[in-house]
Amino acid sequence: MTPGIDTKRIVIKIGSSSLTSMNGEVSRRKLEKLVEEVVRLKDDGHEVLLVSSGAVAAGYRKLGCLTRPDSLSERQAAASIGQGVLIETYSDLFISHGYVASQILITRSDFSDENRYNNARNTINVLLERGIVPIVNENDTITMDFLKFGDNDTLSAKVAGLVDADQLIILSDIDGLYDSDPRKNEDAKLLTKVNEITPEIEAAAGEPGSSVGTGGMKSKIEAVKIAMASGIPSFLGKSSTNSIVYDAVDNNAVGTYFEPQEDMEELNQKKQWIAFNSGPEGEVTIKPSAKEAILENHTSLEPSAVYSVNGRFKKGAVVKIFDPTGEEIGLGVVNYSSKALDQLINKIDVDLEKYEKAAIESEQLVCHLDTSVLTTV
Numbered sequence: 041m042t043p044g045i046d047t048k049r050i051v052i053k054i055g056s057s058s059l060t061s062m063n064g065e066v067s068r069r070k071l072e073k074l075v076e077e078v079v080r081l082k083d084d085g086h087e088v089l090l091v092s093s094g095a096v097a098a099g100y101r102k103l104g105c106l107t108r109p110d111s112l113s114e115r116q117a118a119a120s121i122g123q124g125v126l127i128e129t130y131s132d133l134f135i136s137h138g139y140v141a142s143q144i145l146i147t148r149s150d151f152s153d154e155n156r157y158n159n160a161r162n163t164i165n166v167l168l169e170r171g172i173v174p175i176v177n178e179n180d181t182i183t184m185d186f187l188k189f190g191d192n193d194t195l196s197a198k199v200a201g202l203v204d205a206d207q208l209i210i211l212s213d214i215d216g217l218y219d220s221d222p223r224k225n226e227d228a229k230l231l232t233k234v235n236e237i238t239p240e241i242e243a244a245a246g247e248p249g250s251s252v253g254t255g256g257m258k259s260k261i262e263a264v265k266i267a268m269a270s271g272i273p274s275f276l277g278k279s280s281t282n283s284i285v286y287d288a289v290d291n292n293a294v295g296t297y298f299e300p301q302e303d304m305e306e307l308n309q310k311k312q313w314i315a316f317n318s319g320p321e322g323e324v325t326i327k328p329s330a331k332e333a334i335l336e337n338h339t340s341l342e343p344s345a346v347y348s349v350n351g352r353f354k355k356g357a358v359v360k361i362f363d364p365t366g367e368e369i370g371l372g373v374v375n376y377s378s379k380a381l382d383q384l385i386n387k388i389d390v391d392l393e394k395y396e397k398a399a400i401e402s403e404q405l406v407c408h409l410d411t412s413v414l415t416t417v
């Protein structure tokens with residue numbers, strides 16, 4: 041390990057356009073460049089996890105399609121071919137440098153179940169601690185469209201939160217975030233440092249630039265918001281730039297650095313799971329006085345603060361919390377089932393012992409988050 045370098049845990053996301061050639065084949069040369077950069081970081085003692093797209097892009101030609109297919113089943117079939125080709129190439133390249141790669145395919149339902157989520161963390165921790173390079177992709181072949189993460193940008197931010205990464209590096213075909221879509225405005229300027237995702241930035245972030253990219257700048261900004269809320273700094277840069285990954289870790293690369301604000305409340309692992317992965321099962325509406333208490337003082341929510349309950353959920357479920365005007369305040373984990381909570385607020389067969397517990401404890405409340413981040417759950 042190079043003297044003076046602290047070991048960092050780094051998650052690198054690379055997009056389809058950065059891994060495949062124009063004719064829909066895995067580009068060994070592009071993968072080689074990435075692997076060589078990861079190897080430099082590994083030689084310095086860092087832990088590196090890759091979130092790699094490219095399964096569909098690397099497989100559709102071999103499936104017999106001339107362009108990226110429109111139908112879901114053809115894309116899933118293409119991913120089934122391309123994922124194998126990708127991992128074989130990565131694995132070969134890492135072995136030639138003395139490192140071992142592993143494959144992890146994730147579906148959104150793996151993350152919405154807290155036990156499976158924690159299990160994924162334990163497995164990845166073992167791999168990282170033993171020097172392996174885990175390579176993560178969405179399990180495209182078996183995931184239904186409406187159950188997908190949808191894009192690997194948000195997946196990479198969620199994975200970075202899962203493993204408590206020190207930095208998220210997103211590599212694309214563009215050298216950072218511009219103040220407007222550079223394809224539409226030739227005067228667009230590169231933003232080198234961003235501390236807050238403002239509505240202007242969201243408006244500037246447009247659609248994909250290539251026929252194989254899926255998320256475009258929009259999903260990269262969503263990803264960065266999740267990383268920021270989890271206290272993880274991110275970098276966005278161009279995959280083909282020389283030494284981009286190494287320089288990004290060194291804070292010395294051309295691109296956009298996203299730094300979480302110092303006074304921002306950083307979500308702990310439990311709250312990250314609630315906010316970004318859980319998938320709410322019901323709704324509670326609370327009284328106006330309780331809204332102030334949870335937003336200003338972060339206090340627990342007593343059953344007496346609950347105005348009404350919507351949906352059927354079990355004790356321990358994640359629910360959305362609304363104020364009486366219908367504005368969404370945040371998310372929380374309930375200590376009562378919907379039936380018990382309904383009985384408590386209507387004082388039917390009230391079990392006083394149970395009543396002493398808060399309906400939602402403050403450490404299981406996620407408030408203050410921008411609704412557009414919350415809606416990504």
Ligand SMILES: Nc1ncnc2c1ncn2[C@@H]1O[C@H](COP(=O)(O)OP(=O)(O)O)[C@@H](O)[C@H]1O
Pocket residue numbers: 054055056057058211212213214216217218219220221222223244245246247248249250252253254255256257258
């Ligand atoms: N404000 C913006 N700044 C930079 N790029 C933008 C912006 N708005 C839209 N884009 C487009 O987003 C593209 C990158 O997203 P995408 O095509 O999904 O790449 P990847 O396959 O790497 O995920 C860029 O090539 C660019 O054309």
Ligand SMILES: N[C@@H](CCC(=O)OP(=O)(O)O)C(=O)O
Pocket residue numbers: 054055056057092093094095096097119177178180190191192193252253254255256
């Ligand atoms: N999971 C898909 C990629 C999804 C995705 O986000 O693609 P991209 O916008 O190229 O990062 C695949 O491997 O083809």
